Amino acid sequence: MEQQKILKAHPADNVIVALTDLTAGTTYKYEGNSYVPVNNIPAKHKFAAVPIPAGADVIMYGVLVGKAGSDIAYGELLTTGNTKHASSSFENAGKSISWQAPDTTAWQHRTFNGYHRSDGSVGTANYWLVIPLVFCENGNVDTLKEALLEPLGYAQKKSYAGYTRHLISQYRNGGQAVSDYTSSNAVPGKVERLFPQVTGVKFLTHEGGCGGTRQDAQTLCGLLAGYITHPNVAGATVLSLGCQNAQASILEAEIRKRNPAFDKPLYILDQQKTGTESLLLQEAIRLTFEGMATANALTRQPAPLSKLCVGLECGGSDGFSGISANPALGHASDLLVAMGGAVILAEFPELCGVEQNLIDRCTDPDNAVRFADLIKTYSLRAQQVGSGFDMNPSPGNIKDGLITDAMKSAGAARKGGSSPVTAVLDYPEKVTRAGLNLLCTPGNDVESTTAEVGAGANVVVFTTGLGTPTGNPIAPVVKVATNSILARKMNDIIDLNTGDIIDGKESVEAAGERILDYIIQVASGDIEVAAVRNGQEDFIPWKRGISL
Structure with missing residues (x-):
């Protein structure tokens, strides 16, 4: 495929996209047509394919993407100064557009190896969750994180404390380097995992659960229920203070809403009922350990691609x-x-x-x-x-x-x-x-x-x-x-x-x-x-x- 310098994303467009930096006064060809920008156009930016009068539509991808805030000359760079946001109106009723599905012959026999759940869903991972129902429990969740990750073999995240110590030594040595430092020094030693089929233990701290509206608490419980019932999750340990808006009963109702036959290990601990923080943490560690041992019995098995649910994101x-x-x-x-x-x-x-x-x-x-x-x-x-x-x-x-x-x-x-x-x-x-x-x-x-x-x-x-x-x-x-x-x-x-x-x-x-x-x-x-x-x-x- 020959590299193009410019692109018209849709036949109806009145703007041209620069695929590389363009020079003013140079002729660029696209599909038999010639275009000459009057400004230097940086790659990724657009210039006018025709004169666009003030107030006229700016069209890209075949849809309205703006209005000319002032006259835009042929070949002129589009900027926030000469182009203003505008979008098409829409109606509630649709036209039921027909769809021509792509040919999937080459994919018909493909599968993936995942963790099969009793509700028919299939996970791409097998995590254990530790979740606070309210921000008051974030400190206890952090304590559990410290207690569980390294002994169980999951503390693999890079630490740059060694680099800081390197700089301290250099400073104390009058600015002279005393040793070389490489990024490999930031990788902690690997500990063998006790539960190899458990992908990891994840700690979902947050700032909600109380102090906001009751609707906020309900929504938070719905989100947390989505994670607990998620196919990538084997089970969960939940810490509750006891008096917050996001009650355990709300979480349990949201879980049943998503999976009426929910059967994963779920341990909900109420600190105000348990008593001392020490008792709460010991019980949480013990139950989490037992739950992970159960989750470790599950292994990856083939699953059809229809069991994939892919989130589409950009940023x-x-x-x-x-x-x-x-x-x-x-x-x-x-x-x-x-x-x-x-x-x-x-x-x-x-x-x-x-x-x-x-x-x-x-x-x-x-x-x-x-x-x-x-x-x-x-x-x-x-x-x-x-x-x-x-x-x-x-x-x-x-x-x-x-x-x-x-x-x-x-x-x-x-x-x-x-x-x-x-x-x-x-x-x-x-x-x-x-x-x-x-x-x-x-x-x-x-x-x-x-x-x-x-x-x-x-x-x-x-x-x-x-x-x-x-x-x-x-x-x-x-x-x-x-x-x-x-x-x-x-x-x-x-x-x-x-x-x-x-x-x-x-x-x-x-x-x-x-x-x-x-x-x-x-x-x-x-x-x-x-x-x-x-x-x-x-x-x-x-x-x-x-x-x-």
């Missing part, structure tokens, strides 16, 4: 996200859906301007109405606090070519491929249907990833153009770079690179197939993703306040 997006990584992930999503699997598209502020397309793809009219209502309510609440979806792009997004929220959203939505929308979920609901699920979450990377896993994602694929270390405690988060420069620069946190699409060396479809193959290997435990290797275990519950 640190750039002007290439909607051209390389996101459409490639969208193709992988379509392949998985065609084989009976489930995918989750979240981040509702980043679906601004593509709502009608998603509504038209809803298989159930009630889902179309629910999606429209959730989007409208979210947008209105943002406006009521003096914000709005138009404020969603970050400084990094803007610097790298995403200058309006609609432009960012049109590219972000491509992670969801083209398959029908089979369900619309409000946070923190659980995925119960195969196919493309829409989940109401913020665009905030960690809040959204936390929610997708709580909804049942047993793998998350996270595209990024700028780089981000986000991970999750119980689900592997696969990082996919949109460009080769990022993949080389931050190779310690990136798993896959789709920059060859930009460089003209790989098609979107080929990259999508490569992503799906990687997902299968990760789900089988054959590949440890960078986020797991680096101990990145981010967990932030969304309190339903305005978070973009």
Whole structure:
């Protein structure tokens, strides 16, 4: 494939994307047409393919992504100064667009090796959880973390205390180096795991459970129930103070809502009933140890790809996200859906301007109405606090070519491929249907990833153009770079690179197939993703306040 310098993402577009740095006055060809930028155009940014008068539509990916704030000359760079956010309106009713599923012949006999649960779900890991019902118990959870991880062989995260000691020695020696320090010194000694089939023990501390609204407590219990019933989880130890809003009875009801026949080991300890902190901690350690011994009896067994539920996430997006990584992930999503699997598209502020397309793809009219209502309510609440979806792009997004929220959203939505929308979920609901699920979450990377896993994602694929270390405690988060420069620069946190699409060396479809193959290997435990290797275990519950 010949490398292109520029790209028109959709035939209806009136802007051109720079795939590399462009020089003013130079002629660039695309599909038989010539274009001459009048400014130097940085890679990832856009210039006008035709003159765009003030107030006229700016079109990219075939949809409205902005309005010209002033006259934009042919060949002129689009900036936040001459381009303002705008998005298309939408109706609740859909058109029931037909879908041509991709050919999955090559994948029909593929399986992954996972942990089979009694409810029919299959985990890609086998974790034990330790969870506080209220922030008052975070200190006790930290004590349990110290007590359990190293003796059981799970304390593998790098420590840089040795580097600090190295600097202290150098300082005391008058600035002269006394020894060499390498990053390998940061890796602790490996202890053999007592329970090799237990992937790890994870500690989900948080700042909720009391002091907020009762709705916050209910939502938190729903999220925690999503993690406890998650296929990647073998069982859980829960610490309760006893008097908080997030009562154990609420958690138990949320667990039954998600799995009426729940049968995993679950130990809920109430500190105010137990008495001393010492008694609480000893009981928690003993029960956790017994539960992990039980969980260790489970081994990986083959499972069909229909048992995969993949969260679709993006963060640190750039002007290439909607051209390389996101459409490639969208193709992988379509392949998985065609084989009976489930995918989750979240981040509702980043679906601004593509709502009608998603509504038209809803298989159930009630889902179309629910999606429209959730989007409208979210947008209105943002406006009521003096914000709005138009404020969603970050400084990094803007610097790298995403200058309006609609432009960012049109590219972000491509992670969801083209398959029908089979369900619309409000946070923190659980995925119960195969196919493309829409989940109401913020665009905030960690809040959204936390929610997708709580909804049942047993793998998350996270595209990024700028780089981000986000991970999750119980689900592997696969990082996919949109460009080769990022993949080389931050190779310690990136798993896959789709920059060859930009460089003209790989098609979107080929990259999508490569992503799906990687997902299968990760789900089988054959590949440890960078986020797991680096101990990145981010967990932030969304309190339903305005978070973009």
